[in-house]
Amino acid sequence: MQIRDLPYADPGVADARSGPRFLLWLGRNQLGGQLKALAWGLLHFCGVAGLPLGVGRAVQAVVDRSGSALALAGALIILCGVAITLGDTMLHRTAVTNWITAAARVQQLLARKAAELGAALTRRVAAGEVVAVSTGDVEKIGWFVEALSRFAAAAITVVLVCVGLVLYVPELGVVVAVGVPVLALAVLPLLPRATRRADVQREKAGRATELASDTVAGLRVLRGIGGEELFLGRYRQASQEVRRAAVRSARMWALISAVQVLLPGLLLITVVWYGAGLAQDGRIEVGELVTVFSAVTLLMYPLRHFEEIAMAYSFSRPSAKRAARVLALRRTTEPSGVEYGRPSGDLYDPATGVLAPSGRFTAVVCGDPDAAGLLAERLGGHPAADPDGAASVLLGGVPLDELALDEARAAVLVQDKDPVLLSGTLQELLDVPSSGKVSAEDALKAAQCGDVLDALAQASVDTDGDGDGDPMRTRITERGRSLSGGQRQRLALARSLVTDPEVLVLDEPTSAVDSHTEARIAAGVKELRAGRTTVVFASSPLLLDRADRVVFVHDGDVAAVGVHRELLHGNAEYRAVVTRETEEEQLDGITAIGELAVLEEIEESA
Template structure:
């Protein structure tokens, strides 16, 4: 879908209602055919009873054939409705899951660096990996739930018309069964919430260990972090067991309570048959209803269970969707400054003249990083200070304009999974020659030569198959191919050897000639050139 919409995130319940409204047509389609599908099963015992009474008992072959054909037609209708219901249910599942995924992805892009400072990595991974299933399941079950409610009402009417006591048993017994299951749902909801939070924390620990594995090996910290992961894993396991205990009680209730209810209906119907109050065909129909009633009753308890899980997932998703980026869009937008404008940071006093290569050296690396964040507007200056481009404060320009004109390539930049060509040139606008020229400028030709498939080689997660120096040079290639008006490079050669560093410094100046380039570096080799 091109636009997932603007969700209602004031509460988990309202979020789920909004999600359902976005696909109301397919949900209505699923409800319609879910109702037909379940009604076909509900009416089958009635037709069978009529066939026995009017065909077998009355020894009327014509009536027997007629009711048998009616039963066959009902079965075919139910089969067709079942196929269409299933298709609609799958569509509802996929649409809901991917709509939420799209919302979360767009929010992650919108938040940028705010996300990792406000939400743990494991929490985001947990929501995107497992919680999506619960949104899909909640929308999927609605079609069957509608069919269950309607079929229970129809069966109750049929039973009331046949025997008032039996009809009352169904009308009173079904709500009573749901009330008996309700006390189990609250502790299940609470324990699932706790377990989901612990899973997110554990995923964060695992991500930290994998990311810093080389460092941990260097300082001998593998055992310490491994022990921490084992302890946290044991907590998640114990929490999962507590959830499973309540869940097993709910599953047992789903079987036991409907079973006892059906047993009561069968016993009562058999008693009436012995008294002669109902016919043989009606007794057979009652047995059919008793067998059928298990399906809608279990569907209703399944609906309650899936909605409970969806509420837990919705609470976690809305917590992320409510986050606001630290860099806000301006309320009043200023006119965009002309091309080749001067960039000024009043906090540090740095003035970046257009069309020149400017090197910035600070006593502390953190100072360089803070200047770069302000120049690219990843952080706003404090104490009334501003960063201006052509005399216009960056705060008064749309964020996308700032990102288009100023590119910051820092030490936190990452390579993503995919084909190397697409990683270096995500837009696909650069020619093969331009890509190779950028690779030459970044002194990354040896990296390309070492790959059997060259530019068509696959990049693993975060580029982990490359060394630190190789990743750094490839990210420099990507920045050069963007060719922004102002390019800010933070320690672009910190992970390469001296010879490579000297080559990059020389080639970079030529490649960016006539364009504004800022280099944050304390390397004498870079500064000398």
């Protein structure tokens, strides 16, 4: 796999049973890249390990005054230099490729999971945790995958050098062969404690990220209620806990590094002291002593990768655990695999009894806004929003849960009460998968976006002196921050209308506009969606009066069905929700009469 081939056509199905299993699955799926990195790593480390032999041969050739032996030693050193250069260059390329491709695979898996679960994802996993997994955790997981092949090459090289020294200089080679494994394994007793401290640090950092993400998401609300200082204090406390945990973790890793310096130094002193005695007694040659000394010195380089892989694993394991937890989330009911085709007909929810007849404009009124949002998502076929044990929503008698995800999404589109606008031009915003039967112009007209188009055209002229003032080519900033709340809401509604789904579910689509604009939007949507099933969750009389059918849901069940004006006169609970009247007003019906007068006035003005 090369970087130019990204993204993956299919990132695969991850083994999300645990963090270590997920890491193993990632390494297995990049076996080709790992083998390449291993081969180049062996070339590089063997070149490094070959230098002591060349240096020792050169020293011995000078002692023996042999020109030919010195030339051969020089050739060997040059060959090792070429191997080191080529191996290091290609090892870096392949290792970085492994890191990037592993990170890209994880990000694709997370994006696919987010698309599968939709808005239900953040109710099952904290939004901050999703952010932490898709940013910092991806980097740490990629680090472990990248370091794995270099560690394997270093470990093989250490074994080969130890075996080679035993065969070349048995007297000193045995000392090295016994001492090097001790160096490699000496830090093992310290690793569990270091890993635990690293886990604590990662956990606290994840909590701080979640707190920061949630605070930023609700910043406007916090400013409105004066809660900025409270949350700022909480974040300061969380960040200080992260700092203290990081210091404790760093102390342990510093101790491990100190052990990695102390023990090799002791081994080097032992080799020099013992080897000098052997050379003095004539049992080994000076060149052989230089070879062993140089080999032990250079072995410190590959031995560092033992510490690196331990650090990489300790940091990536909690990250992989969090990623696996997100990737393990599933739709409550998997598609049955039965080919239903594109379903059509009445939309019916067995759990609440809500029925939206095919081709009709149905309004749903709920006293609890949160319950309305959950019911809207349930009607859209999001099983994560289902009550325990509730049957699936039916479209034309077909359970939405048994449809493939793309078919369910194409059949029913849900626009929640806080839709997001991505950055780009208005033309790009409205360039969405659709039936092709509704043009962008008709959708914008139905959503009453005339003043929005004028504002975008003016912005195009102001920002670009030679611009043609075409609103469709005017760029919209991220989340539509340059627009008002009502303008963003209407553009999002126009985008939903362009898709022209079989069933369109709208949750409070006009909460940010004035009453006259709301009345015109209700009329425009009803006209544009004629013959198509539309469900609107609202409590505004202006929308409810345009509906062909109004369903009143109370305490999770359908309490009344009819048209708005009949329910307004005949159902006290419905009237209380829609008009927000007091108990005294409920007794005399004054608010209801006033509401009807307003409706008639708006109808006349429209």
